Every structure is written in C-alpha cells, then in structure tokens.
Amino acid sequence: MPEAKRPTVDEVLAGALHTIENQLLPNLEDTWARAAASQLMGTLEYARALIAGDEHVDAQVGEVEAVIAGLLREHPALEAVLAGSEGGTRGFTALERASRLLSHAVANESAEAEAIRAELRPLIVRQATDTLQETMPMLTAFGGRPRRVER
C-alpha cells in the first residue's frame, strides 16, 4: 500500500474546517461573511467525503449502461429512440441515452415504456438520491449555521 505524504489532503481540510469554525467565525460579525464561512465549511466537508470515497462517476455510468443494454435486448425497437445520442464522453452518452428513454416513457403507454419506468427510472432516482446525500454537507451549511467539525 502506498505511503501518503503528510499532512494528507484530509488533514489539511480538517485543519481548515477547525480554523474557520474556531478562529474565524467567532470574529466575523458581518452576516454575509458568516454565511460564506459556514458555506465554505460545507464545501470542505463535501471535499473530505469525496476524497475518502469515489471521486468519479464511472461506477454510476456503468450501472446505467448495463440497464440500458438490458432494455435494448428486451426491446430492440428502443434503438430508434437513441439515434444520435452520442456525447463527448462515455458518461455524457450514457446519461443522454437515459434521458431520451425516460422522456420516451412519459409520452408513451407501451410495454417498452413500462420497462423503462420499472428498470431504468428507479436506478436514476437512486443515483440522484445518493449524490444528494454526498453533497448534503453543503446544503446543511447553506443557511449559515455550521455544525461541529468531526475529526
């Protein structure tokens, strides 16, 4: 296992959080500045969670690609819905295709549309919920009330 340079990114971020909360915020009186300091703490907490987990979207993209591939195997006619949906990156293409399929399902009542709603939509909703949870520290801090830093 590679040995990390010290201090690590997480240690630097934790130190920054602690400094904002205990040294800067107590001396800030301006309301906007206090809100910005709290919001900054939220982004730093998000950054800590991000570097501790997965910074990339590839796993989510892979899940979307797999479900879409299954839908196309079961319902080859859906290929027509996806014509011209190639994007500049693998992630853009997969999510553009998912967008096309969800929109198609809104406007159609068919076995294909039902399959999209049953198989693809729950995955997309779950991924959005997961990402919301990941970014939640920023939302919690948005109103200007910082939480205690957990070290």
Place this chain on the structure above:
Amino acid sequence: MLNVEVARPRVAAFLSAKVPCDGGVEVGPLERITIGHSRGMFRVNASWRRGGEAVARSFALRVEQAGMFGTNTLDEVRTMRAMRAAGFPVANIRWVEFDPAVIGTPFFLMDWVEGSSGPPNEAALRDYVAKLHELHQLDWRAKEIPFARIPAIPLDAVHQQVDRWMAVHRWGRVLPEPLLEEAATWLKRNAPEDLRLTLVHGDPGPLNFIHEGDHVQAFTDWEFSHVGDPNEDWLFLGGMRGRGVMEPPQWREYIADVTGHVITKETWAYWDVFNQFKGACANTSALRIFITGANPAPNMAAIGTALKLSMTTHLSAIIGMSYAREGE
C-alpha cells in the same frame, strides 16, 4: 465576484460622472445585502456637495453574477421600469451600466427603499398577497412590457417556460440529468386545461419584497418575470419560498381567503413540479459559474449541486406517484 474594496472607488467615480455635484461623490464602504444569490446586492451610501450644500443619498447596487440563473440586467431593468410605469410598487432605477470595464460586470443602481425584507407582520403579508393578485389582473397587453417571449396561447407559455429553463440547465450542466429531461416532457404532456395568460413575477415570496409597517413598499427580484399562468407564482410562494411562513396546505387556504383564487389539489401538484423543475434548472447555472471560476464562492457550489438535487428528487417523487396512480 465583486471585490467591494476594488469596486468602491469605481462606484464613486461612476456616480461622480452621473450626479450634478461640486467636486465628486464620496462613497462609504459597500454593505452587502444578505439576501438572494442571483445578483450581488449592496447598499451604497453616497455623499456630495452641490452649490455649497451637503447631500447624502443611499442607493441599492445590483450586479450580475456571470449568467447566474440564466438572467440578465437588460431584461430585468426593462421589466422593472415598465412595471413602475404601470404604477406597481417597484424601486426607481437611476442608472444602468452594461460596460464590464466599470466595475467588472453589468449593474444598475436604484433608489434605496426604506423598510425590511425580513419576516412581515400579518397585515404586510396580506398586503403582499393582495398585490401579487393585482399583478395577475394587470392588462399586460396594454402595458407593452418588453418580454423576450410573448406566448400566443396559454399552453404556449408553458412550453416556452419549460424550454427556457431547460436551456438554462443545459448551459450549466456537466452531464445530462435524465430526471430533469423526463420532467420537461412530463410538464408539457400534463399541463392543466384551465391555463391563463397573465403577468407572472416568477420569484415571489418572503425576502423578495420590502415592507414597512403594514404595507408593501416594493416588489424586488424581477428577473424571472414573464407572461404565463398565475398559479406558477402562487406555487412558488406557497410551495417553495413561503414555506418558512406556513406550510403549503395553509398557503392554499390563505391565498383563497385573501384573493378568492381557489387552486385545486391537482393544479397545485402540477405547478409544484413546474417550480421545482424551474428551480433545479436555474440552480444548475451555479455549477458552471463555480467550476469555471466566474464566481468560486461556496454558495455557488451548494446551489449547483445539493440544492438542485433536492429539487430534482422532490419533483421526481411527484412524477413517480403520478405513474403509480396511472398504473392502478
């Protein structure tokens, strides 16, 4: 992002060129007004001498933030001036500057309106709701308000606004968001049948009006205004911005009580989805503004990610329930 110390002498120089005065205008430290994220808002306390007499005035400085929410100063100023000319309570805009060389971004200066944008008392809240209803009754065709888009029929207005917000979202996004693309189609397919065409403020509610005592002094934040269905405003007020005052079911009753305008539960649910969609799309613009460094403040990161996603998951739950009802 405006640096107030850099901007202060520039605002003073700008005012010195605009205000008849003996020897230039002095400007005190710019005071950030702690509401709103679409624009930077500052109180400018200015003083000068004219004919030997000392003059002191306060102005509100409103500055653009790199395309935040897909809106611009020109449209906002045109609308505000037209609404003021129509007799609606709107601050008087003194000067507009589009040249970014002056302070780094387009801006305008309004006369300072005394009052509070904080929680209103019951009488002021009632006055606000009544005035919003009055806005919806104005003959917008006669007022010649220079909106970029004028719908031909009510359904056209829905499609225009869905397309407008989807364009803002696509400008700001990094990757496609399937739930917002789905919502755009759902909104067009499920529009209510009893649509009307009226003036729509677009962003009504607490913090976006100034009140003093029992009365509204000014409606603010006009950058979302357009011609559309008034229920868009009522749901923005009762379903989103006004939730700190009372919960949506109470708002529905309150609006009916004050204005006589009754909103069915089905219509309420539709415009709830619409406004969550509008909010999510608008908020996506903050992501681009943050990651490009145009405004790297942490509120931009939060708005462009978490706040947007909270709205996206909210509207997708309502659309999911509609699928479940259809399947029963």
